[in-house]
Amino acid sequence: MEKIVILTGAGISAESGLGTFRDEGGLWSQHRIEDVATPEGFARDPALVHGFYNARRVQAAQAAPNPAHEALARLQRDHSGEVVIVTQNVDGLHEAGGAQGVIHMHGELAGALCAFCGHRWRAPDEMSVNEPCPVCHGPGGRPDVVWFGEIPYHMETILEHLAQADLFAAIGTSGNVYPAAGFVEEARAAGAHTVELNLEPSAVVSRFGETRFGPASQTVPAWVGELLGRAG
Structure with a gap:
């Protein structure tokens, strides 16, 4: 059974109305990355940082999964092998679209993290x-997201x-x-086909x-359909 590992970035959520830090006119364009x-x-x-992430949290809560998110959830359900979704996104659209066990490598907007004791809770x-912090009671609550310069x-x-x-x-x-950006090299070294x-x-x-190439809401469902058709 073929094991599929998928990395998703901001482009898969763009058609759900969530912009990237390269978009003009969105939340990111109003601030320097170094500041927020x-x-x-x-x-x-x-x-300033809390205000920025509060706005992002509201924006993400109002967004709905698009056909690309739903197609990956379908791939997880119907593929005979394992399908692992790793995302750089901090929204919850993969889960809203039906995906399971998503690995959030950059954290989640819905989470809070104590900078003092490391406790996590729902923001x-x-x-x-x-x-x-609900555990140590220190005033160290921050968004549970990975910022530039963090692991x-x-x-x-x-x-x-x-x-x-x-x-x-x-x-x-x-x-x-x-x-x-280096995940493709890791996968190639393991002998995986890469797309x-x-x-x-x-x-x-x-x-x-x-x-x-093309909008994720079109390319991803078509790709998933081919994979499942080939498997069947």
């Missing part, structure tokens, strides 16, 4: 400066999956952010054995 997505930015102005709709979550597990992959797909990723599905070529497109 780094530990140093949080230390300088926690109120309130609005977090604020001096957000109290992504679940890396050991992800690398184990990549080493076992027969097929690796990257969907809606820029190829500019490591370590995720990029993207609106336009990523920075690492040359490393993939197969490419498909």
Whole structure:
């Protein structure tokens, strides 16, 4: 049974109305990344960072999964082998679309993390400066997301999956952010077939054995249909 490992990035959620930090006119365009997505930015102005993530949390809660999310959930359900979804996204659209066991390497907007004791809990709709930790009661609450300069979550597990992959797909990723941009090399080294599905070529497109370009809501369902048809 073929093991499929899928990496998804912001491009898969763009058609659900969630912009990337490269989009013009969205939430990200109103702030510098250094100010709202780094530990140093949080230390300088926690109120600004909380306000930014509160807005993102509201935006994500209002978004609905699109056909690309639903197609990957269908692949998980109907494929005879294992299908592992690793996402760089902090929204919950994969789960809303029916996917199971999604590995959130950059954390989740729905989560809160204590900077003092490491406890995690479900974030309130609005977090604020001096957000109290429910365990240690310290005022160290922050969004449970991985900022630039921090180590992504679940890396050991992800690398184990990549080493076992027969097929690796990257969907809606820029190829500019490591370590995720290097996953294709890990999968290739394990002998996996590799495919990029993207609106336009990523920075690492040359490393993939197969490419498909177009909106994720079109390319992903078509690709999944081919995989399931071939398997059947």
